[in-house]
Amino acid sequence: MRVTDTFNAVAGTYDEERRRLIPCFDAFYGAAVEVAAPPLRAALAAGRTPEVLDLGAGTGLLSLLLAAAVPGVRLTLVDGAPAMLARATAQLDARGVPHRTVRADLVDELPPGRYDAVVSALAIHHLDDAGKRALYRRAAAVLTPGGVFVNAEQVAGPTPELDRRYDEVWMRRIAELGASPDEIAASRERMRHDRPATVTDQCRWLAEAGLVDVDCFFKEWRFAVFGGRAA
């Protein structure tokens, strides 16, 4: 089963279980919104509609938070799972947020256009490292000058021991948050598709892609938010 099939199968319950599976949910997504917002506000101030590209957008969780933080944005959501995108459309339509969805693989060409922010949450770790690096290069190439790329991501520990600790802490915390044995088992099954990379490697790949002011803006164990800006 491909990773997008596994998400298609859980699209109906995906949103509801997120806060139980991401212990730092508010700080994690909040940091991504904070990083992406400045060029969007600058576009609005210049009388332009800010364009956002959300890679592996799923049910639109990050897109919805961005649209709430910066009303007036136009979103392009890319994902390989049509059932996830259908939920995103329903939620964005209900809030009157202008958007389009594109069913595509993250290894494909990006939807044509120039974007003030290219954002992603918990999706790019499904690509192998060569795929991540290539995607970072394509994302940097479609940013407007001053545009921002931000990835809110599940990352690998810098050593096997720290990676083991990340997992141990995550398991303990989601159990405390009330994740059921079934939710944990399903999540574990999906995680068999994961290929997380370290923050250090990914920040280096972003700099190699030509971005400046590359940094990790938030990190709590395996959850990190990092990105950079087009010069």
Ligand SMILES: C[S@@+](CC[C@H](N)C(=O)[O-])C[C@H]1O[C@@H](n2cnc3c(N)ncnc32)[C@H](O)[C@@H]1O
């Ligand atoms: C964990 S969900 C994250 C969704 C959303 N960004 C969020 O924060 O809730 C991962 C999403 O990435 C999509 N995805 C994973 N690998 C993909 C690929 N190679 N091409 C397109 N979509 C992919 C899945 O279909 C799924 O919707």
